[in-house]
Amino acid sequence: MLVQSAVTTGKLRATLEPEAADVFMIAVPTPFTDGFKPDVSYIEAAVKKIAPVLVKGNLLILESTSPVGTTEKISQWVSEIRPDLSFPHQSGEQADIQIAHCPERVLPGYVIQELVSNDRVIGGLTPYCAEQAKLLYQLFVKAECIIIDARTAEMAKLTENSFRDVNIAFANELSIICDKLNINVWELIKLANRHPRVNILKPGPGVGGALYCSCPLVYS
Numbered sequence: 734m735l736v737q738s739a740v741t742t743g744k745l746r747a748t749l750e751p752e753a754a755d756v757f758m759i760a761v762p763t764p765f766t767d768g769f770k771p772d773v774s775y776i777e778a779a780v781k782k783i784a785p786v787l788v789k790g791n792l793l794i795l796e797s798t799s800p801v802g803t804t805e806k807i808s809q810w811v812s813e814i815r816p817d818l819s820f821p822h823q824s825g826e827q828a829d830i831q832i833a834h835c836p837e838r839v840l841p842g843y844v845i846q847e848l849v850s851n852d853r854v855i856g857g858l859t860p861y862c863a864e865q866a867k868l869l870y871q872l873f874v875k876a877e878c879i880i881i882d883a884r885t886a887e888m889a890k891l892t893e894n895s896f897r898d899v900n901i902a903f904a905n906e907l908s909i910i911c912d913k914l915n916i917n918v919w920e921l922i923k924l925a926n927r928h929p930r931v932n933i934l935k936p937g938p939g940v941g942g943a944l945y946c947s948c949p950l951v952y953s
């Protein structure tokens with residue numbers, strides 16, 4: 734209903750080709766390749782489509798879960814296509830285009846609620862990039878928008894995913910062990926969680942979806 738009303742009131746429009754805009758947000762898939770390496774080719778493809786329509790003053794935001802160094806790579810990729818503009822990796826605070834990474838944290842099923850209520854980590858290639866991105870997020874985020882450098886923001890998201898991954902795996906390992914020992918895992922977890930500093934998750938089918946991309950790789 735929300736999408737329908739945004740479309741009928743002219744606030745949301747979809748196009749297959751990028752058009753001139755003040756801000757570009759990239760939220761494309763970042764899956765693993767067969768060799769468990771993060772595949773950033775979707776980001777590169779999106780960036781290369783956006784590059785021709787960029788004008789001085791634009792803000793480019795990466796929201797995809799990405800290996801450390803991807804936001805810097807974006808700056809390099811666009812600069813190769815648009816030598817007429819300056820970018821943060823070359824010109825720092827004086828760049829024509831600002832680039833930032835603001836990793837997405839929403840839980841599917843609660844996307845609208847969490848878009849507004851979740852704290853956001855905003856990593857700029859320069860402090861000015863981060864400040865510009867913060868101004869945008871503050872339009873709809875009611876929680877804190879925390880400014881940091883892009884590499885730390887990339888690593889923060891990978892850390893969050895890895896933390897969840899390890900905890901989900903722990904609950905599932907317990908389930909397998911309990912099965913072998915003929916112990917009720919649900920009862921066991923309830924008992925263990927009575928400890929004031931223990932909070933074990935419920936066992937389930939395992940890690941999937943957006944959480945699956947949690948490999949903290951760095952470009953060499």
Ligand SMILES: NC(=O)c1ccc[n+]([C@@H]2O[C@H](COP(=O)([O-])OP(=O)(O)OC[C@H]3O[C@@H](n4cnc5c(N)ncnc54)[C@H](O)[C@@H]3O)[C@@H](O)[C@H]2O)c1
Pocket residue numbers: 760761762763775778779782796797798799836837838839840841943944946
């Ligand atoms: N879904 C979540 O709740 C969630 C939460 C946190 C982080 N993330 C991260 O966000 C990123 C996107 O995840 P998602 O779940 O939205 O993926 P998705 O597959 O649902 O959506 C990605 C969209 O990108 C489009 N796309 C792919 N290549 C494109 C290109 N070159 N140009 C334009 N569009 C292109 C696809 O058509 C698709 O509609 C991933 O890095 C994921 O890890 C997602």
